[in-house]
Amino acid sequence: MTLLAAPAVLVIVALVVIPVGWLAAQSIYDNGFTLEHYRRIFTEEVYWRSFALTFRIALMVTFLTLLLGYPVAYAAAHAKRPWNVLILACVMLPFWTSVLVRAYAWLVLLQRTGVANQLLERFGLITEPLAMVHNELGTVIATVHILLPFMVLPLYSTMQKIPRELMLAGASLGGGPLYSFLRIFLPLSLPGVVAGLTLVFVLTLGFYITPELLGGGRTVMISMVVSRNVELYAQWGAASAVGVVLLACVLMIFAAVGRIIPLDKMLGQK
């Protein structure tokens, strides 16, 4: 059994553990041991502002994907054969398009002279074009769209496994649809909710393309600080220290979530 996992472990070690370890080592080594790069992160305001912004955007994106994704997953789990496939296909289809292309598509849709503003103006709903892009809003909209499948899929896989009979049993005992949903379905779907929340939140923390293209330059998320540090200090250490701190945050989130729902259950429970 363990032998079967060997190739996968080897790939992970070669492509993830070693490079990440090398980067982490760079962050504390520059012609000798140094904590200079970390001192900078913990004392300079710019890092804290970007960390705060990144976590705020990640929270917004996570909340919005749950709000949009839960009904979709619910519909997909309850629809009959061709329809559930169709719903999932609609979720997956954009997933196969490059993130860059989708970010540009949002730019075309949302910019001042874009489709959305033109339609709104034609219907007389607005007199001045809305600023929907080149700011935090544009970043959130595009990121939600890109990460939606990561919310819908774990939700769907959890919901599918909830026995229908439980809802029927609830109804037979006199529970209304809303009551049965809140007391039976919702609690049973929670592992999927937590898995989706965690995946989307963690992925948003490292997002680069959407804030870069749709953030108007003001939306400086932490990944952009990493790339700025490469240019500014020309030392991998200055950039990797930021990455190490972000990685530590992510691991802490996983550890915290893992206390509520074990990781194996979250990612592929029976």
Added chain:
Amino acid sequence: MAKSLSFRTACAAAGFSLAMLGSASAAEQIMFVSQGGAYQKAQTIAILDPSAKKLGITINQDSVPDAWPIMRSQVASGKPTWDVVDVATNFCLRGGEQGIVEKLDFSKIPNAAAMPAEYRSDWSVAYEFYSSVLGYNLKKFPDAASAPKTWADFWDVKKFPGRRSLRNHPLATLEAALMADGVAPDKLYPLDVERAFKKLEEIKPNITVWWTSGAQSAQLLNDGEVDMVMAWNGRISALAKEGAKVTYTYNQGILQSTSLCVLKGAPNLPTAIKFLNEAVDPVHQANLPLHIDYGPANPKAYDTKVISEARVKELPSAPENAKVQALMSYAWWTSPAGEAAEKRWLQFMQK
């Protein structure tokens, strides 16, 4: 495009070295690195191929949009594979200070020695010029008399209403802010950083987008997302050539350059120096603007008669145009004050 270019060059080089296996001594060669795209293609035709032919050497090419971190790691590794790098001049200077690029002996580079002193440094020689200029939409400002012409106009949101975009980078932007505040183009350095950021705070609410790539600055102006922009001259002239109703003025433009420098411990140092001299040869230099909207770095190129008079008027480094612009001081930007200003930029953007 850059990739296919370097791939082709690599194939050519491989074929070449195979052919040379039989002979006693391999021909001299260097690895030249630039930024790829249409720009590298233009130099290949105008400068690299003719230089290789004249010197009888092979010029292998590589391209990377952001060479600086790689320059550092190549030299740190102790075995650099690059010889000559074409990079924004500040990186050559910073490289010189940090021991990453070779100090140049200008007695071996007579073409460069004849160039104005402010176009070279101990470690670098200017290669080509571009300018950060004020560009605007002709539909919004159809009348030349009432169009924005100075940075003070750009800052004047009452007299020139409209949406604006500046580059998300302090270089050239701080210079523009100071000119908007009344500093003369030839009295900019050392920059009064405090004053520049104060002036930028003033225009900040009226900046729709802080652009990060040259392509983005062109797209913003072309799509009507903004009415005026500080952008690189080549980007706006390319739009105009495609028929977009946009134009720009060289007045108060910030004249910037990329320079050639040689990596410390370059594998083919003597050949690299020979190439440096050839690259700034007035005739090769004069050929560059025939293929792309950048100006030659060697002013003698304008005496070669290679460039037509109409073309000269369009080039950022032409004497008539250079006169009305500010020449960027890369020495200031690589000084501690300049580096502090660069670090301060993010703080300004986040507030």
